[in-house]
Amino acid sequence: MLCSHYNWLFHLEIFTKDKSAITLSVITDLSPPKATESLCRNMSPLRGLLVALLFAQATVSYSKILNQCEVADVMFKLGQKKAIVSKWVCLAKFASGFNTQALSPAYKDGSYDFGIFQINDKYCRLGSTNSCGVPCTDLVKEDITQSAKCAIKIYQKQGFKAWPAFGNNCQAIDTSRFIVKCSLKATLLQRGFYLNFSDEEE
8 A cells, every 4th residue: 555656635723923823734645665565565555554654754844933023024025005005914814824734624615725825726736727827736835935936926917806715804994004013125126127117216
């Protein structure tokens, strides 16, 4: 059994500072290294399962909880204006609790929402006509740059209405309070872009 290909789904539940529970799901590949193939053929199913769990323990990665300024910094460096950055931070707070590996429960259509911005898998599935060009596995990495790029592409086409969490929690409030303590500094590239844009307006 151990010589076969395994995919296991682990569910972990943690509590954020505001005491709200977040369930994390991690899918890990439990295929054994080639060096163990000759040994695992002779193992009983129970022993095979125990060794598989050991492989899982070595490969499961734990999620990272960001703070609002870390999220704001990424969005700002990707060219989002401060007024929009604060809305992204609000979305991340209420959609995932700033959890980089948040995974929603399955919807009726069998789809899931991934990562800190809870992006539905219709935007990351291979071959999807709605694909943002980022694979689903990149949406749950600690580095949220790819997840942010995907979210921005969705926003450019649909606005924040693509996320129910935004409409339910951020639409009717002043989101600037979420970044008031953040020091957002434009990169040289951004400064050049803003300068050229101002010259054109004049």
